[in-house]
Amino acid sequence: xxxxxxxxxxxxxxxxxxxxxxxxxxxxxxxxxxxxxxxxxxxxxxxxxxxxxxxxxxxxxxxxxxxxxxxxxxxxxxxxxxxxxxxxxxxxxxxxxxxxxxxxxxxxxxxxxxxxxxxxxxxxxxxxxxxxxxxxxxxxxxxxxxxxxxxxxxxxxxxxxxxxxxxxxxxxxxxxxxxxxxxxxxxxxxxxxxxxxxxxxxxxxxxxxxxxxxxxxxxxxxxxxxxxxxxxxxxxxxxxxxxxxxxxxxxxxxxxxxxxxxxxxxxxxxxxxxxxxxxxxxxxxxxxxxxxxxxxxxxxxxxxxxxxxxxxxxxxxxxxxxxxxxxxxxxxxxxxxxxxxxxxxxxxxxxxxxxxxxxxxxxxxxxxxxxxxxxxxxxxxxxxxxxxxxxxxxxxxxxxxxxxxxxxxxxxxxxxxxxxxxxxxxxxxxxxxxxxxxxxxxxxxxxxxxxxxxxxxxxxxxxxxxxxxxxxxxxxxxxxxxxxx
Amino acid sequence: xxxxxxxxxxxxxxxxxxxxxxxxxxxxxxxxxxxxxxxxxxxxxxxxxxxxxxxxxxxxxxxxxxxxxxxxxxxxxxxxxxxxxxxxxxxxxxxxxxxxxxxxxxxxxxxxxxxxxxxxxxxxxxxxxxxxxxxxxxxxxxxxxxxxxxxxxxxxxxxxxxxxxxxxxxxxxxxxxxxxxxxxxxxxxxxxxxxxxxxxxxxxxxxxxxxxxxxxxxxxxxxxxxxxxxxxxxxxxxxxxxxxxxxxxxxxxxxxxxxxxxxxxxxxxxxxxxxxxxxxxxxxxxxxxxxxxxxxxxxxxxxxxxxxxxxxxxxxxxxxxxxxxxxxxxxxxxxxxxxxxxxxxxxxxxxxxxxxxxxxxxxxxxxxxxxxxxxxxxxxxxxx
Numbered sequence: 001x002x003x004x005x006x007x008x009x010x011x012x013x014x015x016x017x018x019x020x021x022x023x024x025x026x027x028x029x030x031x032x033x034x035x036x037x038x039x040x041x042x043x044x045x046x047x048x049x050x051x052x053x054x055x056x057x058x059x060x061x062x063x064x065x066x067x068x069x070x071x072x073x074x075x076x077x078x079x080x081x082x083x084x085x086x087x088x089x090x091x092x093x094x095x096x097x098x099x100x101x102x103x104x105x106x107x108x109x110x111x112x113x114x115x116x117x118x119x120x121x122x123x124x125x126x127x128x129x130x131x132x133x134x135x136x137x138x139x140x141x142x143x144x145x146x147x148x149x150x151x152x153x154x155x156x157x158x159x160x161x162x163x164x165x166x167x168x169x170x171x172x173x174x175x176x177x178x179x180x181x182x183x184x185x186x187x188x189x190x191x192x193x194x195x196x197x198x199x200x201x202x203x204x205x206x207x208x209x210x211x212x213x214x215x216x217x218x219x220x221x222x223x224x225x226x227x228x229x230x231x232x233x234x235x236x237x238x239x240x241x242x243x244x245x246x247x248x249x250x251x252x253x254x255x256x257x258x259x260x261x262x263x264x265x266x267x268x269x270x271x272x273x274x275x276x277x278x279x280x281x282x283x284x285x286x287x288x289x290x291x292x293x294x295x296x297x298x299x300x301x302x303x304x305x306x307x308x309x310x311x312x313x314x315x316x317x318x319x320x321x322x323x324x325x326x327x328x329x330x331x332x333x334x335x336x337x338x339x340x341x342x343x344x345x346x347x348x349x350x351x352x353x354x355x356x357x358x359x360x361x362x363x364x365x366x367x368x369x370x371x372x373x374x375x376x377x378x379x380x381x382x383x384x385x386x387x388x389x390x391x392x393x394x395x396x397x398x399x400x401x402x403x404x405x406x407x408x409x410x411x412x413x414x415x416x417x418x419x420x421x422x423x424x425x426x427x428x429x430x431x432x433x434x435x436x437x438x439x440x441x442x443x444x445x446x447x448x449x450x451x452x453x454x455x456x457x458x459x460x461x462x463x464x465x466x467x468x469x470x471x472x473x474x475x476x477x478x479x480x481x482x483x484x485x
Numbered sequence: 486x487x488x489x490x491x492x493x494x495x496x497x498x499x500x501x502x503x504x505x506x507x508x509x510x511x512x513x514x515x516x517x518x519x520x521x522x523x524x525x526x527x528x529x530x531x532x533x534x535x536x537x538x539x540x541x542x543x544x545x546x547x548x549x550x551x552x553x554x555x556x557x558x559x560x561x562x563x564x565x566x567x568x569x570x571x572x573x574x575x576x577x578x579x580x581x582x583x584x585x586x587x588x589x590x591x592x593x594x595x596x597x598x599x600x601x602x603x604x605x606x607x608x609x610x611x612x613x614x615x616x617x618x619x620x621x622x623x624x625x626x627x628x629x630x631x632x633x634x635x636x637x638x639x640x641x642x643x644x645x646x647x648x649x650x651x652x653x654x655x656x657x658x659x660x661x662x663x664x665x666x667x668x669x670x671x672x673x674x675x676x677x678x679x680x681x682x683x684x685x686x687x688x689x690x691x692x693x694x695x696x697x698x699x700x701x702x703x704x705x706x707x708x709x710x711x712x713x714x715x716x717x718x719x720x721x722x723x724x725x726x727x728x729x730x731x732x733x734x735x736x737x738x739x740x741x742x743x744x745x746x747x748x749x750x751x752x753x754x755x756x757x758x759x760x761x762x763x764x765x766x767x768x769x770x771x772x773x774x775x776x777x778x779x780x781x782x783x784x785x786x787x788x789x790x791x792x793x794x795x796x797x798x799x800x801x802x803x804x805x806x807x808x809x810x811x812x813x814x815x816x817x818x819x820x821x822x823x824x825x826x827x828x829x830x831x832x833x834x835x836x837x838x839x840x841x842x843x844x845x846x847x848x849x850x851x852x853x854x855x856x857x858x859x860x861x862x863x864x865x866x867x868x869x
Binding site for chain 1: 549768773
């Protein structure tokens, strides 16, 4: 309970009382300041509205519990403050109109139950004498009360920023072709310094930003030349995979110390950032891939597909894209700075690739528009490029969702970590012949385990489960792809 | 023909509303209720001034309670702003021996029954289970669960029948029950079941619905496709719709319905049309679901102003009385303010005192366990 109370009436000492934000609802923890109804120097009476706040539930006026002169305003309109925060400070010392029951001795300040009971017990009796104070008698009757201020339905539109030049992050102005250019180049628009008319981002701005970000290389190699990675044959002749000795590597008989740089550092930072900012949840499902594999066999046998390698991964990617179509909310990202969730209308499908120099995740741009054949070709091309060490930065930027195929290592299951900036990653285990129950009979089937990790900040368990269930359903019964695709 | 009807008009919307005081205070004669009011002495100028004061006082207490909640002193408050006439009228229409079963929004009824406002505030502060003696004040504790008022009231009324205090013709002992609930609670199944029981046993109960137009955020028109007053007629329970912002109409209707029930004529139903001027509770924001124009429309029908205008027209009230009422109301509000702000947290062990009237082994065990639990913290305080 609030210990602060009206100070002794007429006390010469300054008595500053802070009016705090109390929980205006049931169990609310914070509120946003909508309006401040008093100014420093204003005289306030008990219960005078001083601040209007909006909570998760409602917009409410908060009143002061003491009378006096406002000496400080501790919050500003737009502040979101936790319960308990001081709102204003009131000097109660010079209060010329003390509360009727105010007394110097706190113990006598509060009316006893009996006093109030007298009021109630004698409903028709007149009080002994008129109080004769100057306090406004405005507590009762709509007639004498000024019309209550209409509360705003919702928070008003954010006020125009006073520091003119800065464009709010959610109001970036750029023409569609410029947006497309930025996306193609992997440039985040909010990183771009806008120089166009009225703060718009121009084509030149995007290109300039890209130059800055990539140190002049417009389509640079993902693997810098000096990239030190622990090579095969640890401890021996420490060389890069490009057969260049790298600097900073020291070895003794039992250990080799490799500076954490470049790829390894980038991977580590990405994994740490992802694992410790996005709360990961992983769900698993074991599925019967037999029918999908049958289709793959048929495609491989057909002449039209002769020059394309149809892998289970392509079919799984297609199943994931179909499932995303049914659950588009999974294809989003958490924008902490802007306090927004960004739902992508496109899918840039990341394919985690183990390369001699480490893990990289290039993505297929606009995979949602691709046919199965285009997916198969695209995945093949990404893999070839990655293995050759020619993956460009652009290929790794702006992914929206990823598939990681640890099944190639003959592993059944795992808990993948999200590619930073994405909200879901599908893990694919090895496809193995296993006993499976079909219509009451145990039969050998091609079985794989799928896992799906997702960012629990924006994807609820039900949604994540729904996505994995839909992926599973398409792979178990590919004809669903016709229905849902 | 009585204003209490047993049939539904061909056009449901034709249900009349009994009104004795128009919004501008104009008094209309009403033979049936005028006789009731005259016979009971409930409408003398003195009484009317008293009702005016009551309404002013309880509104001040209500507004103060809302402020106290905003100042962190109450966990919640359910305002009855605008329903003063419906509540003060119903409270005073009942006789001392009648038993009233309220919801949690009957502050005016409580006031009229002699329940001090701070007792209500203590309940909403979370330090009291109810705070008054239901037997002494013939008023049940506030019940948060809506709809439960109806079966409780009918059960009590059937008990009165078995006690033999119904229909004996002795006005000092014959008793009845007033079940209070709102339009929202009327949608609860137990209200319908209570109608069945009350009609089957011809129990001495009056169902009194303050239709304040809003079941939290749902307008009455959604759940009540026909006027609420017409519902009970399907059970053979006669009913009337009155202007709930007209204290005289409420007094007349509730008094005659209770008299009838007390005399052994079975249950009655009264629908009082009023308006919840405030939000549902302090946790609610009415501006999110109802138009400001509607609030303004009802503000013009204010029950307090209406009675004052009537008394002014009759020359039965002067500026001095009005001012005095306002001052008393302000004093009451300030007393509540300082009383509640100055409250100490009660001994938490008190919560084990009243669940059962007699010693109870499980409660005793829980009390002992709790005492042991809090003793840890006392040790910590001593060490500190």
